[in-house]
Amino acid sequence: MATLHTVNKSPFEKSSLESCLAHAKDGSAVLLYEDGIYGAVKGTSIADKVTAMGGVKFYVLGPDLKARGISEDKLLDGVEVADYAKFVDLAATNDKVQAWV
């Protein structure tokens, strides 16, 4: 079943993104929001682990990105910017939501 995984913590502070990536299956979606948005940025020590997830589609919450002053051109290739409406939409169109709190 298609799952929307959500990660709201910085990958440099907590291990939740790493655990999410270790369990997310091909075809699932991962939404990075709140401090989780730092996981979507290019050139970090965690970036390779994110880009290695070929079968997973990544989204990042735009309002959280802007709040933190991270411009969209800093995002890893293939990461799509979502707003809250899109977050709702992802939750609806996937079969369930798994929160990696």
Place this chain on the structure above:
Amino acid sequence: MATLHTVNKSPFEKSSLESCLAHAKDGSAVLLYEDGIYGAVKGTSIADKVTAMGGVKFYVLGPDLKARGISEDKLLDGVEVADYAKFVDLAATNDKVQAWV
């Protein structure tokens, strides 16, 4: 100056122990308490980083260890078990306390 560093989070959940170890100087003391006690255990994926800190003295809070069912024979060599009185004593005998919350 001699510093008592305190770490209260699991090294598998948060990066606070790792950051502490990267900044603790030779001659300082590190007290692992609450969920931080897991950093004092043998045979874990983090153990090598702790044992590599030759110039730092490690303490683990006994009451927190017992609460979590970790017996003292599981501790890394050189880690000393402290009670709350010893925690107070370490805070008093070092020049200051740095909490890696």
Place this chain on the structure above:
Amino acid sequence: MKFAIQVNEGPYQHQATDSAYQFTKAALEAGHEIMRVFFYHDGVNNGTNLTTPPQDDRNIVNRWSELAKKHDLDLVVCVAAAQRRGIVDEGEMQRNGKSAENIADGFRISGLGQLIEAGIQSERLVVFGD
């Protein structure tokens, strides 16, 4: 679609309740149903009517109360978690001999069964936490 929301953290300390609010608002705007917002753990602290946040910041509690009023939302505070943290309605005040009640408008205190029921009856459960 029928959503249920779970909030695990209190106001201001963590963004969880902000994100839950924005999600809930966006879901309602998209025409979805929010069958319940369940406040658990420190999330129960969203239900106090005693906050006075700075005037240049959002008022998290009032915002929930107003959204509930506008959309007839069911904002449920877990009773067991509320007792540990000091969120009290009139019934709890009398039952536990407390000096005051502090439950905010639009919130009600109820049992954990309301969370399970939300999991059963909603089509999607979305959890916001630390």
Place this chain on the structure above:
Amino acid sequence: MKFAIQVNEGPYQHQATDSAYQFTKAALEAGHEIMRVFFYHDGVNNGTNLTTPPQDDRNIVNRWSELAKKHDLDLVVCVAAAQRRGIVDEGEMQRNGKSAENIADGFRISGLGQLIEAGIQSERLVVFGD
């Protein structure tokens, strides 16, 4: 030796206030002075008198109140943090037009200067947080 204690988290959710309590108790037993316990961030929630924890568990708020009474401790709740989270004494109740007060025995609400002062006047500051 003269200690000051800072508590950043509320009751039950995090062990921080338990550890701070045990440390404070042990320090007093060893003959040290605790010149102030400063409750900041969600730590202010330790100062509510509205909790009713399960009978088979410790009562975190009462435990602080009793220790304060026994040792004449200065338990200070930060006013700015308290306003965000809904901890209110009589003065705050009147000033902010709140319907109730909920400050527990032995706690007082004051400004952040009390934390700075604690840092200056104590010989050791010990912080308990998340």
Place this chain on the structure above:
Amino acid sequence: MSEQIKKFMYVNRRAPYGTIYAWESLEVVLIGAAFDQDVHLAFLDDGVYQLVKGQDTSGVDMKNFSPTYQALGDYDVTKLFVEKESLEERGLSIDDLMPLTYEDEDDDWAEKDSITVVSRAELADIMDEQDVLFSF
């Protein structure tokens, strides 16, 4: 109208005592047991520490809730999945955990293990099959 049976999973990723999530999560499981859903518990990351045997909270003056896990079988909560890699990274094995059992009414009340140790990939599959995931 009879309600459908959903696959519920309670996901436990936190150590006990340092925070209350583990204990309040268990309170949800106990209440939830009355609702006749298809209940699964996952223990991964620091969640595996919740099941470590020999917990004794007398020194920290907190409530020791670990005996409650042993009551889960009586509540027909019998599908507990513990992640193998999470154990190994923490230097733990199944022998470090409390033995949790239930009596199988479909098998002449034979006593059976409630805990199944699964690989990370297997746990990912089991999570994938759920209808509702509760996180704390």
Place this chain on the structure above:
Amino acid sequence: MSEQIKKFMYVNRRAPYGTIYAWESLEVVLIGAAFDQDVHLAFLDDGVYQLVKGQDTSGVDMKNFSPTYQALGDYDVTKLFVEKESLEERGLSIDDLMPLTYEDEDDDWAEKDSITVVSRAELADIMDEQDVLFSF
């Protein structure tokens, strides 16, 4: 009785907005500025994100407190240490941070940088010299 001047350090290791620690820490710094201590701020780990320029919280409806860092110079809070390794691990450089300056009254009010980028080893030394460390 005049009070001694202590070396105070506010240690910032958290990102802004996800939690309130960064903002309430800054409130302490502002109040503390009135006390005439020798004030230092450390930004390491996720704390370096607090100083990233261009923060715009309109979409999350939270208070944007980042302009307050720019007021620190007026409060004579001028010793801000940012850890180089923390920046690098996050793909950041000094150019991504807000320029923070102060006017040096001992140098004909020349405008000077408040931020000093230091190595992890240097920051460890600076921490070691402090009398009191505030953590949030």
